[in-house]
Amino acid sequence: MIEVEGLTKRYGDKVAVNNLSFTVRPGIVTGFLGPNGAGKSTTMRMMLGLDRPTAGDVRIDGTHYDRLKDPLTYIGALLDAKAVHGGRSAYNHLLCLAQSNGIPRARVDEVLDTVGLTAVARKKAKGFSLGMGQRLGIAGALLGDPRILMFDEPVNGLDPEGIHWIRTLMKSLAAQGRTVFVSSHLMSEMALTAEHLVVIGQGRLLADTSMADFIARNSRSFVRIRTPQRERLLDLLRGAGLTVVESGSGVLEADGGTSEQIGELAARHQIVLHELSPQQASLEEAFMRLTAESVEYHAHSDRPPQQERQAWGEDWAGRG
Ligand SMILES: Nc1ncnc2c1ncn2[C@@H]1O[C@H](COP(=O)(O)OP(=O)(O)O)[C@@H](O)[C@H]1O
Numbered sequence: 001m002i003e004v005e006g007l008t009k010r011y012g013d014k015v016a017v018n019n020l021s022f023t024v025r026p027g028i029v030t031g032f033l034g035p036n037g038a039g040k041s042t043t044m045r046m047m048l049g050l051d052r053p054t055a056g057d058v059r060i061d062g063t064h065y066d067r068l069k070d071p072l073t074y075i076g077a078l079l080d081a082k083a084v085h086g087g088r089s090a091y092n093h094l095l096c097l098a099q100s101n102g103i104p105r106a107r108v109d110e111v112l113d114t115v116g117l118t119a120v121a122r123k124k125a126k127g128f129s130l131g132m133g134q135r136l137g138i139a140g141a142l143l144g145d146p147r148i149l150m151f152d153e154p155v156n157g158l159d160p161e162g163i164h165w166i167r168t169l170m171k172s173l174a175a176q177g178r179t180v181f182v183s184s185h186l187m188s189e190m191a192l193t194a195e196h197l198v199v200i201g202q203g204r205l206l207a208d209t210s211m212a213d214f215i216a217r218n219s220r221s222f223v224r225i226r227t228p229q230r231e232r233l234l235d236l237l238r239g240a241g242l243t244v245v246e247s248g249s250g251v252l253e254a255d256g257g258t259s260e261q262i263g264e265l266a267a268r269h270q271i272v273l274h275e276l277s278p279q280q281a282s283l284e285e286a287f288m289r290l291t292a293e294s295v296e297y298h299a300h301s302d303r304p305p306q307q308e309r310q311a312w313g314e315d316w317a318g319r320g
């Protein structure tokens with residue numbers, strides 16, 4: 001478990017992380033979502049004691065990172081896949097990590113196998129592709145067999161096969177009961193991977209909620225209808241209790257009924273339909289809207305945080 005409380009980081013005038021509080025729980029993948037510059041990497045660095053918070057606190061299983069004995073056996077992290085001595089082989093890179101953390105040598109072979117690098121284990125890391133570098137970074141994170149894993153944008157720059165592999169790995173680690181915390185700036189990626197979401201924008205918490213809840217609240221579903229008898233159908237649909245809006249060029253969008261119900265209602269009244277199609281607004285759109293609002297809002301506002309939360313965030317930050 002990772003507990004974050006009132007976490008804040010300033011760089012001069014810049015507030016990179018602003019009073020964040022949330023908990024990352026075991027047994028599920030928690031997605032850490034936000035546009036570039038939102039403060040995800042800064043938060044993760046503070047979790048690992050690599051950056052000192054201006055205010056607030058992070059506890060790893062109840063303890064501060066710098067007080068953990070053999071920290072790699074508690075929490076494994078991939079923050080920057082390029083943070084490898086290029087002149088070392090993959091094997092030697094992992095062996096150094098193992099030896100300086102009291103981890104048995106045999107574990108090096110195990111994690112190389114897990115990430116699929118056994119065949120290139122003796123090759124120098126500087127010749128590795130981006131995808132191989134990510135796999136080596138993940139091997140390092142797994143080395144101490146930790147209960148908590150953290151990955152910062154692990155799929156950046158990977159091919160579809162690599163993305164699929166990482167996604168499957170994260171889910172299987174969570175299924176083993178581990179705590180898995182993974183950042184991304186892409187909603188589409190998180191939608192397929194995470195069961196819980198922590199969303200930030202401009203360093204602030206925008207949402208802390210289950211993925212199912214996020215989907216239910218954000219992916220508006222409606223039925224798109226075209227008919228030459230628009231006025232008549234409009235009256236019938238509204239009479240049946242549906243909310244209907246006209247969305248230009250004669251298209252109707254009906255909320256609150258299925259396409260089956262609408263089609264049968266139209267048939268009973270001999271209304272001709274040219275189109276009847278169920279629609280789903282995408283999560284990516286919902287996420288863009290959510291984070292864009294926070295960016296615009298902060299750019300024009302000098303209202304204090306409490307009012308600000310009421311203006312756009314309460315709905316979000318209070319959940320989960
Ligand atoms: N060492 C630093 N010095 C100054 N500003 C920084 C530093 N690290 C990050 N920032 C700023 O803090 C903000 C958050 O950055 P970051 O945590 O990297 O965001 P993310 O990982 O979500 O893209 C950005 O505006 C970034 O420019």
Ligand SMILES: [Mg+2]
Nearest residue numbers: 040041042152
């Ligand atoms: Mg980052």
